[in-house]
Amino acid sequence: MKFIIVAAVALVAVAAALPVEEPVEIVNSVFEQQADGGYKYAFGQSDGVKREETGVVKEAFDEDNKPHNVVVVRGSYSYINPNGQEELINYTADEEGFHPEGSSIPVAPVARR
Template identity: 60%
Template structure:
């Protein structure tokens, strides 16, 4: 009888143990940086995650109207959400800040005028 209880407990513990998921694999990856600072970066994994981005150096004016160099970044990333749906976010960043768009990003209401 004790053996049956111990066996049942061992089987229950084994069934409750977490199943280790195989690590995500990178199926494509690229990074190319130019000497002047421009770059192209992208990757894709076997679970549906992907990202692509470019950076371009340009001159901009600061708050004192003095020129300085900035890197303008444009890109997007895609992931699979908890419902199995792919979600894509596109973005850019420049001297005005970081700006992102996508179905899952809330949009601020427009004030009445």
């Protein structure tokens, strides 16, 4: 019986010694919707994560050369990596896809002919 009590006290002591992570808070947030479908969006967190994005409506043409509206997005996000350094990624997204750029994103080698 004493062993069970000692084991329970030891488990409580270990649980109390574990680090408690503080909750991440949103420190700023903005969202603006425009009538044409465009928008502006941004937020920042207490842990250093940030994101901002702008969407602009533009006319594009499909494979049948018919016009349609698309939202072209430009933005960036950043976070603190495990080494304590800020990683920044800039990106665009349009009718041709998602295009990220940043020092932590590998770049494919250019094919030589």
